[in-house]
Amino acid sequence: MVELHVVCEANRNLYSSELDEYFRARHSVYVVERGWKELDRGAGREIDQFDTPHTIYLMAIENSRVVGGHRLVPTTEPTMLSTVFPELVLRGNIRRSDVYELSRIFVVRDRRGEQARPQIESVVLAGTMEFGLAERMNQFTIVMETWWIQRLAEIGWQVKPLGLPINIKGMITVGVAVDVSESAWAQTCVRRSVRGSVLVWNGLNPPSIRVPVPRRAVRQF
Numbered sequence: 001m002v003e004l005h006v007v008c009e010a011n012r013n014l015y016s017s018e019l020d021e022y023f024r025a026r027h028s029v030y031v032v033e034r035g036w037k038e039l040d041r042g043a044g045r046e047i048d049q050f051d052t053p054h055t056i057y058l059m060a061i062e063n064s065r066v067v068g069g070h071r072l073v074p075t076t077e078p079t080m081l082s083t084v085f086p087e088l089v090l091r092g093n094i095r096r097s098d099v100y101e102l103s104r105i106f107v108v109r110d111r112r113g114e115q116a117r118p119q120i121e122s123v124v125l126a127g128t129m130e131f132g133l134a135e136r137m138n139q140f141t142i143v144m145e146t147w148w149i150q151r152l153a154e155i156g157w158q159v160k161p162l163g164l165p166i167n168i169k170g171m172i173t174v175g176v177a178v179d180v181s182e183s184a185w186a187q188t189c190v191r192r193s194v195r196g197s198v199l200v201w202n203g204l205n206p207p208s209i210r211v212p213v214p215r216r217a218v219r220q221f
């Protein structure tokens with residue numbers, strides 16, 4: 001069974017070995033596989049200036065193994081968009097306590113693809129919307145390659161470009177904002193066959209509002 005664990009400053013003491021595994025997985029995916037050598041800090045772990053106590057990790061864990069995830073950085077703190085890629089934003093950076101920047105999304109290589117059941121990426125994407133709703137977030141911002149746009153639109157995510165796509169080191173890259181909505185969560189669950197809640201809030205206070213059951217929302221489509 002795959003679940004998406006919410007890991008933040010308040011409960012990271014419960015996840016020290018999983019976090020180490022997660023940073024090593026990021027190294028394998030980004031430094032080794034994708035060849036983003038500038039991220040290599042030489043310790044076999046991919047950790048950068050956006051991995052701070054403010055960062056929230058959504059970690060997909062299957063049978064005690066970290067198999068995917070991403071991180072969320074509050075836009076009230078320095079983000080990739082505001083400090084590394086400001087040219088991707090035309091009308092000024094978003095700095096709001098209810099908007100988080102999502103980055104470093106990945107699935108470990110041997111658990112990718114539509115044949116993988118359950119599909120880890122689907123759990124990560126559905127859980128991301130679930131988390132946004134539970135935490136009353138308004139949007140996620142993302143620096144991403146443009147191939148993601150259609151992929152996210154297909155699961156009901158409203159993707160709004162913040163500027164023009166730019167070729168960065170051979171990758172056509174765009175800054176976007178994605179609305180957090182019940183509709184996006186429900187459509188992600190239905191289109192990717194995710195059955196409702198996937199989040200684990202170990203050691204944290206449960207969210208103040210319960211997220212709705214997706215099936216009810218789906219009847220509206």
Ligand code: COA
Nearest residue numbers: 029034103104105106107108111112113114119120121147
């Ligand atoms: N360029 C273009 N399209 C890509 C892509 C890339 N680098 N990586 C994935 N895709 C698209 C393709 O359409 C692919 O289908 P295809 O293999 O038939 O071409 C589809 O996504 C599915 O990808 P797949 O690798 O089978 O796995 P998945 O759906 O389980 O997980 C990712 C998707 C992106 C999470 C996974 O490929 C991954 O972890 N990649 C490495 C990390 C990464 O590049 N993250 C994004 C940048 S931060």
